Amino acid sequence: MKPKKAAAILTVLSSWLLGVPLRLKIIGMVTGIIILFAATSLYIIYGTLIGNMEELMEKEGRSIALELAYQAPDYLLINDLYGLTRTLQNTVRNRPDLRYAVVNDRSGRIVAHTFGAGFPYDLLDLYQRGEIPSSEISLRQIASNEGIIWETTAPIMQGDEGRVRVGVRENAFRQQINRFLNSFIWNFFWVVLIGLLLSFYLTWLITRPIKSLLLATRAVNSGDYTVSLPHCASDEVGSLTSAFNEMVGQLALADEARREKEKIRRDYLQRVIAGQEGERKRIARELHDQTGQALASIMVGLKMLENSADSQDIRTKIGDLKSAITAEMATIHHLAVNLRPSVLDDMGLVPALEMFIDEVRKRHQLKVGLTMIGFANRRTDSSTETCVYRIVQEAVLNVIRHARANEIKVLLEWRRDQIRGVVEDDGRGFNLETMTINDRLGLYGMMERAELLGGTLRIESEPGQGTMVVFALPTESQGEEIKND
Ligand SMILES: Nc1ncnc2c1ncn2[C@@H]1O[C@H](COP(=O)(O)OP(=O)(O)OP(=O)(O)O)[C@@H](O)[C@H]1O
Numbered sequence: 125m126k127p128k129k130a131a132a133i134l135t136v137l138s139s140w141l142l143g144v145p146l147r148l149k150i151i152g153m154v155t156g157i158i159i160l161f162a163a164t165s166l167y168i169i170y171g172t173l174i175g176n177m178e179e180l181m182e183k184e185g186r187s188i189a190l191e192l193a194y195q196a197p198d199y200l201l202i203n204d205l206y207g208l209t210r211t212l213q214n215t216v217r218n219r220p221d222l223r224y225a226v227v228n229d230r231s232g233r234i235v236a237h238t239f240g241a242g243f244p245y246d247l248l249d250l251y252q253r254g255e256i257p258s259s260e261i262s263l264r265q266i267a268s269n270e271g272i273i274w275e276t277t278a279p280i281m282q283g284d285e286g287r288v289r290v291g292v293r294e295n296a297f298r299q300q301i302n303r304f305l306n307s308f309i310w311n312f313f314w315v316v317l318i319g320l321l322l323s324f325y326l327t328w329l330i331t332r333p334i335k336s337l338l339l340a341t342r343a344v345n346s347g348d349y350t351v352s353l354p355h356c357a358s359d360e361v362g363s364l365t366s367a368f369n370e371m372v373g374q375l376a377l378a379d380e381a382r383r384e385k386e387k388i389r390r391d392y393l394q395r396v397i398a399g400q401e402g403e404r405k406r407i408a409r410e411l412h413d414q415t416g417q418a419l420a421s422i423m424v425g426l427k428m429l430e431n432s433a434d435s436q437d438i439r440t441k442i443g444d445l446k447s448a449i450t451a452e453m454a455t456i457h458h459l460a461v462n463l464r465p466s467v468l469d470d471m472g473l474v475p476a477l478e479m480f481i482d483e484v485r486k487r488h489q490l491k492v493g494l495t496m497i498g499f500a501n502r503r504t505d506s507s508t509e510t511c512v513y514r515i516v517q518e519a520v521l522n523v524i525r526h527a528r529a530n531e532i533k534v535l536l537e538w539r540r541d542q543i544r545g546v547v548e549d550d551g552r553g554f555n556l557e558t559m560t561i562n563d564r565l566g567l568y569g570m571m572e573r574a575e576l577l578g579g580t581l582r583i584e585s586e587p588g589q590g591t592m593v594v595f596a597l598p599t600e601s602q603g604e605e606i607k608n609d
């Protein structure tokens with residue numbers, strides 16, 4: 125495999141492993157170690173046992189073959205083949221692992237064996253396949269239908285009188301080894317099971333505080349600073365838990381300070397807005413009552429003067445003065461209405477907005493639509509009415525000043541305990557994100573006003589796509605029914 129490919133596979137494997145939950149990682153690690161340990165032990169034990177078995181069989185075959193080779197000449201010298209056969213048979217009978225014993229004479233002919241009437245044909249065939257007579261002890265393995273047979277051949281009197289062959293069965297040894305392995309595997313299985321249960325328990329013990337930490341972090345993330353984790357252990361996780369609790373404590377303090385500051389800011393803003401509205405109301409009233417009244421008195425005086433004047437020239441001049449005063453009175457009226465229309469306090473939102481929109485229609489070449497649903501015979505508190513009026517006023521004035529629009533639609537709906545409004549234009553739109561806070565104080569003021577009353581306001585606009593100001597304000601009650609009595 126190319127090193128690049130191997131590195132890529134390793135990277136994929138590592139990232140996969142990192143993605144596996146911690147619990148599975150620990151359990152996998154423990155299981156892997158147990159299996160590796162057991163497999164290695166099994167391999168070593170099995171190899172040792174097989175090695176021992178082979179050594180044992182070799183020794184057993186050699187000792188039996190030598191013993192028989194030592195006894196055989198006594199029978200062969202007097203040609204007592206019956207006696208030789210009986211000795212072979214007795215030996216086989218006394219040793220359960222010994223499958224057979226055969227004696228060949230010098231020429232290789234079988235003179236005695238333990239197979240009774242039927243000497244295995246395959247074995248005979250094997251013996252007849254030109255074996256070199258040797259004066260050494262030799263060992264070979266023969267595969268038979270009864271399993272592997274370890275055959276030891278020992279020379280009788282240095283091979284002068286023939287050879288003794290004994291076949292030792294491997295099966296019995298193998299069976300013992302298998303029995304041992306069987307019990308080993310069963311024991312191993314129990315060890316794995318206990319190991320797994322232990323690792324489950326350990327994993328639970330280790331990951332439990334981490335899981336609580338995770339849940340607590342999520343809670344803190346969603347603004348809950350009251351969470352505190354119990355001290356679970358003195359290890360690294362325990363230290364982490366303590367550090368976390370400390371951090372949450374600090375965050376709670378910081379959050380409290382932030383809330384306090386926010387509250388002060390809101391209170392201050394509320395007072396500033398209320399003060400501003402009060403001041404506007406006072407100035408508007410003064411303009412209307414005092415300045416307006418004064419101008420009206422001057423007007424009456426001028427009329428009287430006009431009537432008593434003899435000269436046409438003086439009458440014309442008085443007429444000019446009257447026109448100037450009439451224009452001034454209209455300006456003062458407009459100024460007072462813009463500052464704060466008294467109709468808003470006296471008659472409510474619907475007539476105030478209708479008056480404002482009428483004024484906009486008169487003064488600007490714009491199609492302005494005003495739809496108010498659910499306001500008939502209802503009034504809410506003065507601060508909400510003022511807020512709605514100011515938001516609509518600012519949004520409409522913005523369209524007039526910046527949008528170059530042909531049409532404005534104002535839609536207000538009072539449904540259940542909420543007043544919702546939309547001011548929409550088909551003008552050139554703008555990109556809110558690119559503006560600094562100083563460039564959008566009017567928009568910021570609208571949002572602040574809405575938020576101070578627990579409402580929301582959002583602006584949707586894109587260059588070339590027009591602008592839409594959408595707001596919603598809660599009303600304290602269903603609104604007061606105005607009785608027309
Ligand atoms: N309906 C609109 N269409 C196009 N541009 C708008 C619209 N409303 C606001 N803007 C843009 O957003 C800017 C910020 O508006 P904002 O009302 O905050 O400030 P302003 O109207 O310029 O000044 P003021 O503080 O007197 O209201 C405006 O300068 C204008 O560029």
Ligand SMILES: [Mg+2]
Nearest residue numbers: 518522566567
């Ligand atoms: Mg503005």
